[in-house]
Amino acid sequence: MKINILTLFPEMFTGVLQHSMMKIAQEKEAVDISVINFRDYSSNKHKNVDDYPYGGGAGMVLTAQPIFDAVDHLKEQSKGSPRVILMCPQGERLNQKKAEELAEEDHLIFICGHYEGYDERIREYVVTDEISIGDYVLTGGELAAMVVVDSVVRLLPDVLGNEVSHKKDSFSTGYLEHPQYTRPAEFRGYKVPDVLISGNHKKIEEWRSKESLRRTLQRRPDLIIEEQLSDQQKKWLHELQKETD
Known part of the structure; x- marks a missing residue:
């Protein structure tokens, strides 16, 4: 470019x-x-x-x-x-x-x-x-x-070290990015969610998707268009909405 x-x-x-x-x-x-x-x-x-x-x-x-x-x-x-x-x-x-x-x-x-x-x-x-x-x-x-x-x-090919990094940024998926953690697994008594250190990649992706939806609902609910959500995302959304009721 x-x-x-x-x-x-x-x-x-x-x-x-x-x-x-x-x-x-x-x-x-x-x-x-x-x-x-x-x-x-x-x-x-x-x-x-x-x-x-x-x-x-x-x-x-x-x-x-x-x-x-x-x-x-x-x-x-x-x-x-x-x-x-x-x-x-x-x-x-x-x-x-x-x-x-x-x-x-x-x-x-x-x-x-x-x-x-x-x-x-x-x-x-x-x-x-x-x-x-x-x-x-x-x-x-x-x-x-x-x-x-x-x-x-930053979106141009080969600019970011990890080619998929920007694809999961806030707003790239339509929603805010899920929370991120790094080592150590426990710091001053605060622990990383167990699922992230479980090694179960399917469960990790599910957790990230749900937490992305949670953060968006909390901070930018205007970004959520329910008609565009998958069935699983709709289920999570209703669960999250009940948590705040």
């Missing part, structure tokens, strides 16, 4: 891209990430990238020209049709399904805004996707882009 990030503050990405899974993914050549200052594409002699909004109002608005030209240049270098993603609080809320969808692409271009907003023509004629990471406003799109890039890159 190729990822281009258009931003006015490239230095913000240095630490994120040089550590942990981002670094591993690039070393394994699973992804090629470049961070580009779109101010370099400004045709203004002062390299300005913002201006006052028509009609008046507070703040400055990013102008269309630098971003149009930057995206055009990146598209010329692309072998296909890249997805152009605008980081915006008005956009579609990021979730695991969206991350999985983007992980199937060959080329992603992220646009990180700043100031009061974007010239609307960027949204209308350049962008293919608008993504938000939550119902709040950040100073710029950089932090949000880091979140989206991380959620996508």
